[in-house]
Amino acid sequence: MTAPLRVLRLIGSPRGADSESLRLSQRVIEALAASQPLAVQDLDVNDLPHVDARYALALASPAAAMHAEPGDTQQRSAALIRQLDDTDVLLIATPMHNYTLPSALKAWVDHIMRIGVTFNGTAQGKVGLLRDRPVYVAIASGGLISGEQARQPDFLRPYLQAALATVGLRDMHFFCVEGTARGGSALEQARAVAQARIAAFFGPG
Structure with a gap:
């Protein structure tokens, strides 16, 4: 019997079941x-x-890191890193907030980027210590961020690529529902485009 693929899904939207990015991640x-x-x-x-x-x-002092207490931020960080390292696939469902990722998702990144734990600093730059695995990012943006009609900057995708590459995660793939603020038929079309891209990516061959 085939072992199940372990997927960790991060939910970045505060909108719960109404979240467009959560729907896309599904x-x-x-x-x-x-x-x-x-x-x-x-x-x-x-x-x-x-x-x-x-x-x-703790980041600044190895001695302080030796004295983590139950429930403090170091313990939480360690638990989140173990959770990530125990998965085969990372799936991130996130809206774009003010051209970049929500602060809640940035908090998760801050927890898992630990020098000496998930990356090392070297003379040649930072070297990730986690094994690579597929990372899928389902994004919902109120405006257009791709193509000739894009009218707003996108710092979300470049930031996640750089941050996760720092810890060793480089196999990244992005799917976007763009222009959610337009609503109506434009939103339905945006959903269809995103779903078609997912189907093409995961389809045969």
């Missing part, structure tokens, strides 16, 4: 499930506290 899950069994674990990053002063001190 299409990715359905595409993955068409060829293999899945074990999906959801993590709503909106419930994740931001890093604090003790965490900053």
